[in-house]
Amino acid sequence: MKLPKAINLCGQTWKIVRSKGGGGFFSCDTHEIEVGLDGDDQRQWEIFIHEITEAIMTDNLMRYQKPYSEPSNGDYLFCFTHNDFEVMFVKPLASALWELIP
Numbered sequence: 001m002k003l004p005k006a007i008n009l010c011g012q013t014w015k016i017v018r019s020k021g022g023g024g025f026f027s028c029d030t031h032e033i034e035v036g037l038d039g040d041d042q043r044q045w046e047i048f049i050h051e052i053t054e055a056i057m058t059d060n061l062m063r064y065q066k067p068y069s070e071p072s073n074g075d076y077l078f079c080f081t082h083n084d085f086e087v088m089f090v091k092p093l094a095s096a097l098w099e100l101i102p
Contacts, residue, residue, distance in 0.1 A: 001041040001045060003016050003044070004016055007033070009056055009092060009096050010060065010092050012059075013031065014032065014052075016032075016035065017035070018036075018037055019034050020036070021036045021038055022036040022043075023047065024036060025051070026054065026055045026058075033048070033051045033052060052093070053093060056088075056093060057078055060080075060088040060089065060092075062078055062079060062084065062088065063076050064076065
């Protein structure tokens with residue numbers, strides 16, 4: 001699947017990196033989103049959406065690590081009001097995706 005080389009999230013340009021294997025990853029430090037090449041186009045699109053949505057939520061302090069658990073990807077909590085969801089998540093996501101429409 002062809003993905004953009006970069007995307008604007010929350011006022012920052014994030015580089016999109018393709019990697020061998022499946023799954024995805026993002027780094028707020030380097031502003032990179034990694035999407036694996038394994039899987040069909042739909043699965044790669046799902047991973048891309050997953051990573052940009054989680055990056056937006058992390059950048060806006062909506063993602064938290066459970067304090068009593070071992071660090072793992074399954075132990076994140078997402079917390080926000082409906083207003084925060086609209087302003088700090090939906091609008092940045094819609095803006096990012098709008099730029100991808102030809």
